[in-house]
Amino acid sequence: xxxxxxxxxxxxGYECDAFGRLSIPALMxxxxxxxxxxxxxxxxxxxxxxxxxxxxxxxxFRLQMHQYPRYSQTIRVITYPTVVEKFFIYxxxxxxxxxGTLLADATSVWLVFSIEKRGMVPLPDFIKKLNPPTGLxxxxxxxxxxxxxxxxxxxxxxxxxxxxxxxIDQNQHVNNVAYVQWLLEAIDKEVxxxxxxxxxxxxxxxxxxxxxxxxxxxxxxxxxxxVHRIIQPESGKDVLLARTRWTSVHS
Amino acid sequence: xxxxxxxxxxxxGYECDAFGRLSIPALMxxxxxxxxxxxxxxxxxxxxxxxxxxxxxxxxFRLQMHQYPRYSQTIRVITYPTVVEKFFIYxxxxxxxxxGTLLADATSVWLVFSIEKRGMVPLPDFIKKLNPPTGLxxxxxxxxxxxxxxxxxxxxxxxxxxxxxxxIDQNQHVNNVAYVQWLLEAIDKEVxxxxxxxxxxxxxxxxxxxxxxxxxxxxxxxxxxxVHRIIQPESGKDVLLARTRWTSVHS
Numbered sequence: 243x244x245x246x247x248x249x250x251x252x253x254x255g256y257e258c259d260a261f262g263r264l265s266i267p268a269l270m271x272x273x274x275x276x277x278x279x280x281x282x283x284x285x286x287x288x289x290x291x292x293x294x295x296x297x298x299x300x301x302x303f304r305l306q307m308h309q310y311p312r313y314s315q316t317i318r319v320i321t322y323p324t325v326v327e328k329f330f331i332y333x334x335x336x337x338x339x340x341x342g343t344l345l346a347d348a349t350s351v352w353l354v355f356s357i358e359k360r361g362m363v364p365l366p367d368f369i370k371k372l373n374p375p376t377g378l379x380x381x382x383x384x385x386x387x388x389x390x391x392x393x394x395x396x397x398x399x400x401x402x403x404x405x406x407x408x409x410i411d412q413n414q415h416v417n418n419v420a421y422v423q424w425l426l427e428a429i430d431k432e433v434x435x436x437x438x439x440x441x442x443x444x445x446x447x448x449x450x451x452x453x454x455x456x457x458x459x460x461x462x463x464x465x466x467x468x469v470h471r472i473i474q475p476e477s478g479k480d481v482l483l484a485r486t487r488w489t490s491v492h493s
Numbered sequence: 494x495x496x497x498x499x500x501x502x503x504x505x506g507y508e509c510d511a512f513g514r515l516s517i518p519a520l521m522x523x524x525x526x527x528x529x530x531x532x533x534x535x536x537x538x539x540x541x542x543x544x545x546x547x548x549x550x551x552x553x554f555r556l557q558m559h560q561y562p563r564y565s566q567t568i569r570v571i572t573y574p575t576v577v578e579k580f581f582i583y584x585x586x587x588x589x590x591x592x593g594t595l596l597a598d599a600t601s602v603w604l605v606f607s608i609e610k611r612g613m614v615p616l617p618d619f620i621k622k623l624n625p626p627t628g629l630x631x632x633x634x635x636x637x638x639x640x641x642x643x644x645x646x647x648x649x650x651x652x653x654x655x656x657x658x659x660x661i662d663q664n665q666h667v668n669n670v671a672y673v674q675w676l677l678e679a680i681d682k683e684v685x686x687x688x689x690x691x692x693x694x695x696x697x698x699x700x701x702x703x704x705x706x707x708x709x710x711x712x713x714x715x716x717x718x719x720v721h722r723i724i725q726p727e728s729g730k731d732v733l734l735a736r737t738r739w740t741s742v743h744s
Contacts, residue, residue, distance in 0.1 A: 254526045260661040275505045406678035407685050410511040427657035434658050
């Protein structure tokens with residue numbers, strides 16, 4: 243059986259930013275919630291994997307904002323798996339207003355790790371055999387290694403954050419969206435006040451843990467484009483790599 | 494006319510903490526959202542006040558947790574004004590599960606400030622004349638100056654936080670719940686891992702602003718009780734005073 247998940251969310255005040263637009267972390271949390279529910283229908287929810295000694299890891303995520311919904315609007319989040327490969331499973335998201343206008347879309351790549359081996363494994367059979375819904379055109383495939391991962395990176399801004407208790411989820415992992423919050427809060431005041439985000443492209447690399455101090459770095463790539471890294475200074479490991487694109491508003 | 498606001502919330506994964514319990518900041522955000530909606534029905538919403546040159550300020554808030562709801566449960570938040578005085582308006586909250594069992598309750602005290610005078614004013618007539626619903630027993634009145642405000646306070650723990658972009662609401666104020674997040678994240682790992690919060694009592698004193706660095710201080714008052722302060726180190730002003738009570742779990 244194939245499952246398409248559809249959830250409606252009526253935007254609450256605290257889910258909106260200083261300009262009354264749905265905040266990016268709130269939207270990503272909605273998407274994460276819908277993805278979890280869809281996975282449960284497929285028998286591949288977090289608990290299903292855990293029982294068999296596995297866990298999900300988000301590897302890539304790219305979000306495109308077309309139009310920001312605002313306080314008290316109702317939106318629909320639609321998500322489904324698109325492609326299953328040996329190591330990766332792909333999932334798309336569409337966000338629509340009540341009239342069906344596309345507000346945002348996103349595509350993502352997930353892998354499975356073995357709790358015992360503490361590393362990535364081929365998708366177990368019960369995941370590999372799932373049927374994505376048919377007749378839906380998947381978004382273009384994300385590359386495993388985008389250019390902002392391989393290009394030289396010289397940070398011009400740097401900030402420390404501590405992984406707090408409230409960023410830890412029921413599975414004792416740091417919520418994927420928490421990193422995006424830290425990345426956004428490290429962005430120039432000027433940019434946050436005069437622009438809105440139109441694209442965020444993410445590469446998740448390593449897990450971090452409660453109490454870790456992370457370094458959030460960024461650099462401007464063009465007037466409207468930034469690259470970001472979150473690193474674990476002690477190990478020198480990259481936790482997250484990202485590129486964000488912005489457009490001027492409120493001028 | 495009198496209005497009682499009732500909203501239902503089905504708990505999403507990211508609204509729950511590492512033990513799968515509804516997180517305190519998520520619950521307080523639900524309450525804040527329901528309070529805003531109730532205020533709009535009464536014609537005393539944030540926008541109604543702003544048009545007349547006024548703003549709301551939360552002065553006191555006390556939350557009692559009786560039982561924590563968990564992921565995917567549906568809860569009801571019920572809120573209404575209880576008493577209107579010359580300077581203060583009181584508002585109660587009840588949180589119930591679907592069977593009507595009381596999970597939490599809270600009481601709060603609000604004042605009005607004049608944007609022009611930049612200070613507290615008596616409640617304007619259009620607020621003063623409102624009718625609280627009848628037949629509901631208000632929770633005991635909170636004192637304006639609780640003992641944890643006047644007792645000597647010697648912090649044993651201290652931590653800096655920066656007021657980030659995502660804590661700023663549409664009215665350019667710091668979300669009242671953000672302070673509670675910072676306060677909770679500054680609490681001992683041991684306490685967070687072995688206890689759950691059963692009461693939080695808050696005194697809001699001064700506004701802070703985007704980009705401010707605040708100091709989160711705490712001290713143990715008894716084995717299960719802590720006092721907290723959030724201060725603006727530059728001005729020396731208190732932003733928030735609090736007491737939290739905890740009970741052991743997960744033993």
